[in-house]
Amino acid sequence: MAGRIFAPLLTVLLLGGVGTAIYLSVTEQFQSMNQEKIKGVSGSEKIEFFHDTETIAALANTPWNLMAQVEKAGSREIASYNLSNYDFAFPAGVPAAEKILREQNIKKYFQPFFTPMVIASWKPIAEILIANGIVEHKGNAYYIIDMNKLISLMLEKKRWTDLKGSNKYPANKSILITTTDVRKSNSAAMYLALASYVLNNNTIVQNDQQTDAIIDKLASLFLRQGFTENSSAIPFQDYLTMGPGKAPMVMMYEAQFLSEAAKENSAINSDMVLLYPEPTLFTKHVLIPFSENGSKLGEALNNDETLQKIATQHGLRTQNIALFRNFIKNKKLPVPDSLVNIIEPPSYEVLEKMIQKIELLYSQG
Amino acid sequence: MTCVYSAIMINLFIALMFLTGCEQLEQASSNSVLKVLAGSELKDIEPMLETIKKQTGVTMEMHYIGTLDGAEKIVSGREHYDLAWFSHAKYFSLLQDENKIIHSQEKIALSPVIPAVKTSLAQQWGWVNNPDVTWSQIAEKIKMGEFKYAMTDPTASNSGFSTVMSVQAALSNAGDALTAEDIDADKLKSFFSGQSLTSGSSGWLSEAYIRDQNKLGGLFNYESVLMKMNRSGELQDPLTLIYPKEGMVTADYPLILLAKDKIEPYQQLVAYLKSAEFQTWMMTQTDRRPVNTTVALSDSFPKGYLMDLPFPTSITTVNEILFTYLDDKRKPSHSYFVLDLSGSMGGDRLVALKQAMVNLSGGDSSITGQFARFRNREQVTFLPFNQDVIEIRDFSIGKNGLGMQKIQDYINSLKATGGTGIYSSLKTAYQQARLAIEKDPERFYSIVLMSDGISNEGLSYQQFEQYYRQESDYLANIRTFPVLFGEADQQEMDNLARLTGGRVFDSRKDPLSHVFKKIRGYQ
Missing domain, CATH: 3.40.190.10 (Periplasmic binding protein-like II)
Known part of the structure; x- marks a missing residue:
C-alpha cells in the first residue's frame, strides 16, 4: 500500500526534477500527503502548464489539495479512450469536448482558458x-x-x-x-x-x-x-x-x-x-469532470487567480483580460490584446x- | 492503518529528500532500465550511454534494427519495447494506423539525407558553393553517364528510403505531397540507372564507397555520415555536399515512448538528451545537428535552413513507391547462392536453410518479407555444393512473383550428403558470374556463400585468393557475403569478405531466415 502513496510523490519529484524538490518546502511536502491524486487526459498543449512547479504547488494548496497526473493525447483522440479510469478530460476545442460530453452523457463542463x-x-x-x-x-x-x-x-x-x-x-x-x-x-x-x-x-x-x-x-x-x-x-x-x-x-x-x-x-x-x-x-479549452475531484480542478482553474496567472504565463488567455495584457506588456510580445x-x-x-x-x-x- | 502509512511515508519522504539533495545517490531513486529498439545508425551514441545513466538514472538497453524492420516489429507487438529511437517516425506513424502505439515523441537531432559528389566533379560542374543545384541537374548528369553513385536499399535503410522519397518528389515536380499518379516512370528509371553500389546499411555503404571510390562519383547518405567520411582521411577526392534546391528529407531522430507507464524515465531521458551538454556532444562527435536552439550550429555546417520535401499521406503510396523501385526502377540483380549441402547440413540445418530460401521466394508475407523477396527482372542462380558444385540452376523472376514457385519446389527437393569443398565451388560461382556480366553488365552481381563447416575438399582459401587476385579486374564488382553458420571458420570468412568487398553475416545467434532477409539489402 505504501507504494501507492510513494508513487505520486515520486511523480511530482520526477516531473519537476530536482527543481521541484528544492522548490517545495518541507511543510508543503508534508501537506502533499493529504492531497487527492487525480488523473486526467489533456491535449498536448496544456501539459507544460500541468508540469509547471508553480501549478503543482498552487493545486496542492488549500482549498484545492489536488495532485494532478495528466497524460497527453490528441484532443480528438480522447473520446476513444476508456475514460472510466480518469477524473477529468481536458481537450482543446469545443467540438472535441462536445464529442466526449455526448458519448459520456455529461452536462457539466468548465471553460477556463482559450487561445x-x-x-x-x-x-x-x-x-x-x-x-x-x-x-x-x-x-x-x-x-x-x-x-x-x-x-x-x-x-x-x-x-x-x-x-x-x-x-x-x-x-x-x-x-x-x-x-x-x-x-x-x-x-x-x-x-x-x-x-x-x-x-x-x-x-x-x-x-x-x-x-x-x-x-x-x-x-x-x-x-x-x-x-x-x-x-x-x-x-x-x-x-x-x-x-x-x-x-x-x-x-x-x-x-x-x-x-x-x-x-x-x-x-x-x-x-x-x-x-x-x-x-x-x-480554441476553448474545455475541462470535463468525471468525478468530484475533477470538478474541483475545474473550479480551481476557473476561479483561482494564482492558477490563472500561471496559465497566462503559458500564453493562455483567461476571463481575466488584465492578466493577459500585463503578460504581453511585460514580455514585450507583439500581440493584439x-x-x-x-x-x-x-x-x-x-x-x-x-x-x-x-x-x-x-x-x- | 493511516498511522502506519504516515510513518512509512515520512521515512520514505526523508529518504527521498536526502537522495535528491545528493547527486550521486540521486540515480538510485529512479534507476530503471528501458528496452530501446533503435536504428542501427544510432550505435554511435554508445560512448554516452554511461553518462546518460549517470545523469538520468535511466539505463538504455539498446537493440539495433533497420527502420522499416523496426516499425514492423513494434506494430506486430511480438516483442515488448519501452522506447523506440529511429531516424524518423513517419513510416512508423503511418503503419500504426488506428492503434495508438506512439504515446509520445521528441525529436533529438537532425541530419538531412543528401547527395555528395566528388569535389573534382563538383568543380567541373560548377557545383562547389552553389546553392542552386537541383535534383533535376543531378538526374541530368546520371542520364549522360557522368555520375555513378552509391545508395542504400530503400527498404532496408533509411538513407536510401529518404533519397528515393526526395527523388520522387523532386522529379515529379509536384508542389504537393506525392500520390501514385505523380510518379514519372522513365525519369526515375534513368535516375536509378546510375546506382552502382547498393547496401543494407548507411554505415556499410560509406565503407564500401571508400573501397570503390575510384569507380564512383559520389553517394547519397546522411549529412552526418558524409561529414565523417570527409574527415576520415580515406578519401582521395573529398566529397562536396549538395543541398538540392527543391529540398530533401531530413532525419529527425525522435525518441518514441511505447510503454505508457514509462513516461517518467522517458521524460528524464528526453530532458537530458535535449540538454546543451548532450546536444553539443552529439554535434561534435556524431555530426548531427542539435535541436536545442541554445546550442549554436558549429561552423562545419553550412548556414541557412534545410528545405523539406513533403512526405506521402498514406502507407499505400509509400509502399507502392518502394515496390516500384524494387520491381521496375532499380537495376535488377543477379544473385548467386552458393549453398553447403554436405552431410553435416542434414536435419534442422537443412530445414532452416530451406525455410530461409522459401521465405525469399514468397513464403514470408509480412511487409518487410515482401520487400525482401526475389524481384521482378531478377536472375537467381543456385550452386548447391558438397565436395564440389552439385549443379548450377538458373531462375528468372517475372512480374507478380512469376517463377518463385519453381524456386520453392527446387529448394524443397535439396538433400544433404558428402564432403565440403567451399572454395572450388565459390570459384565456379565467380566464373559463372563473370560470364554473365559480360553478357549483361547493367545488373548488380553478388554471391551469398553459406557453409556450416570447414573446407576439406578442392581449393584451399589461399588458392582461391590467388585466383581472385589474378582475375580481380573482372571480379571486383562481385562481392561475396559469407554467412557464418554451424562450425564455419570465422577467420576465413572475414578474410573472404574483406577480399571481395562483401560483409560477413552471423547466423549462429540469429536465425538463417533473418540473415538471408538482411542480405537482400546488399543484393
Whole structure:
C-alpha cells in the first residue's frame, strides 16, 4: 500500500526534477500527503502548464489539495479512450469536448482558458505575403493575414515561386498551411472550421448541401500537405528547430508560441512571427469532470487567480483580460490584446461530418 | 492503518529528500532500465550511454534494427519495447494506423539525407558553393553517364528510403505531397540507372564507397555520415555536399515512448538528451545537428535552413513507391547462392536453410518479407555444393512473383550428403558470374556463400585468393557475403569478405531466415 502513496510523490519529484524538490518546502511536502491524486487526459498543449512547479504547488494548496497526473493525447483522440479510469478530460476545442460530453452523457463542463488560432511564420515569408497584398503589418506591431485571399491562393495551387518577391523564399512547393492530422487533432479541426467559413462565403456552414459544395476544396487543403502529425506539439517543435524549410506557415495555438516566447532561454528568435488570421476563431479549452475531484480542478482553474496567472504565463488567455495584457506588456510580445472578426466553428454534427468525409478521401489515397 | 502509512511515508519522504539533495545517490531513486529498439545508425551514441545513466538514472538497453524492420516489429507487438529511437517516425506513424502505439515523441537531432559528389566533379560542374543545384541537374548528369553513385536499399535503410522519397518528389515536380499518379516512370528509371553500389546499411555503404571510390562519383547518405567520411582521411577526392534546391528529407531522430507507464524515465531521458551538454556532444562527435536552439550550429555546417520535401499521406503510396523501385526502377540483380549441402547440413540445418530460401521466394508475407523477396527482372542462380558444385540452376523472376514457385519446389527437393569443398565451388560461382556480366553488365552481381563447416575438399582459401587476385579486374564488382553458420571458420570468412568487398553475416545467434532477409539489402 505504501507504494501507492510513494508513487505520486515520486511523480511530482520526477516531473519537476530536482527543481521541484528544492522548490517545495518541507511543510508543503508534508501537506502533499493529504492531497487527492487525480488523473486526467489533456491535449498536448496544456501539459507544460500541468508540469509547471508553480501549478503543482498552487493545486496542492488549500482549498484545492489536488495532485494532478495528466497524460497527453490528441484532443480528438480522447473520446476513444476508456475514460472510466480518469477524473477529468481536458481537450482543446469545443467540438472535441462536445464529442466526449455526448458519448459520456455529461452536462457539466468548465471553460477556463482559450487561445486564438494563429499562423506561425517567418519575417521573410511575411514580407513576401505583404508584397502580394495578403498580409498587413498592423502598426508595425503584429501581422494580420487575409484568409480569403490566402485560401484562394492555395486552392489555385500557387507555389511560393509564383509570388512576387519569392527570392526570399524560393521554394517550388505549393503554398499550404501546415497542420496536424485533421482526423486526430483539434488544431487542424479548427483550421477546417475556419476554412469552411471562408469557402462558404464567410458564413458558418450549417447543412449537408453547403458542406458538399466545398468539401473537395477543404479536403485538398489537408491531403495536399502529405504526412501530418497527430499532435500540435510536433509541428511546433519542427517550427522551432527546423526553420522555414520544413513549413513556412504552421497553424497553431497562440498559447504555444507565447509560452515559448516567455521562457528564459526561449527558442523564439527575431525572425519568427505570428500571423493573425482574419477571420479567426478561438480554441476553448474545455475541462470535463468525471468525478468530484475533477470538478474541483475545474473550479480551481476557473476561479483561482494564482492558477490563472500561471496559465497566462503559458500564453493562455483567461476571463481575466488584465492578466493577459500585463503578460504581453511585460514580455514585450507583439500581440493584439483583443481580436476582431472572431467566428464560431460549425455545430458539432456539421464539423464531424466534414471530418468523416475527409477521412474517406484519405482512405481512398 | 493511516498511522502506519504516515510513518512509512515520512521515512520514505526523508529518504527521498536526502537522495535528491545528493547527486550521486540521486540515480538510485529512479534507476530503471528501458528496452530501446533503435536504428542501427544510432550505435554511435554508445560512448554516452554511461553518462546518460549517470545523469538520468535511466539505463538504455539498446537493440539495433533497420527502420522499416523496426516499425514492423513494434506494430506486430511480438516483442515488448519501452522506447523506440529511429531516424524518423513517419513510416512508423503511418503503419500504426488506428492503434495508438506512439504515446509520445521528441525529436533529438537532425541530419538531412543528401547527395555528395566528388569535389573534382563538383568543380567541373560548377557545383562547389552553389546553392542552386537541383535534383533535376543531378538526374541530368546520371542520364549522360557522368555520375555513378552509391545508395542504400530503400527498404532496408533509411538513407536510401529518404533519397528515393526526395527523388520522387523532386522529379515529379509536384508542389504537393506525392500520390501514385505523380510518379514519372522513365525519369526515375534513368535516375536509378546510375546506382552502382547498393547496401543494407548507411554505415556499410560509406565503407564500401571508400573501397570503390575510384569507380564512383559520389553517394547519397546522411549529412552526418558524409561529414565523417570527409574527415576520415580515406578519401582521395573529398566529397562536396549538395543541398538540392527543391529540398530533401531530413532525419529527425525522435525518441518514441511505447510503454505508457514509462513516461517518467522517458521524460528524464528526453530532458537530458535535449540538454546543451548532450546536444553539443552529439554535434561534435556524431555530426548531427542539435535541436536545442541554445546550442549554436558549429561552423562545419553550412548556414541557412534545410528545405523539406513533403512526405506521402498514406502507407499505400509509400509502399507502392518502394515496390516500384524494387520491381521496375532499380537495376535488377543477379544473385548467386552458393549453398553447403554436405552431410553435416542434414536435419534442422537443412530445414532452416530451406525455410530461409522459401521465405525469399514468397513464403514470408509480412511487409518487410515482401520487400525482401526475389524481384521482378531478377536472375537467381543456385550452386548447391558438397565436395564440389552439385549443379548450377538458373531462375528468372517475372512480374507478380512469376517463377518463385519453381524456386520453392527446387529448394524443397535439396538433400544433404558428402564432403565440403567451399572454395572450388565459390570459384565456379565467380566464373559463372563473370560470364554473365559480360553478357549483361547493367545488373548488380553478388554471391551469398553459406557453409556450416570447414573446407576439406578442392581449393584451399589461399588458392582461391590467388585466383581472385589474378582475375580481380573482372571480379571486383562481385562481392561475396559469407554467412557464418554451424562450425564455419570465422577467420576465413572475414578474410573472404574483406577480399571481395562483401560483409560477413552471423547466423549462429540469429536465425538463417533473418540473415538471408538482411542480405537482400546488399543484393
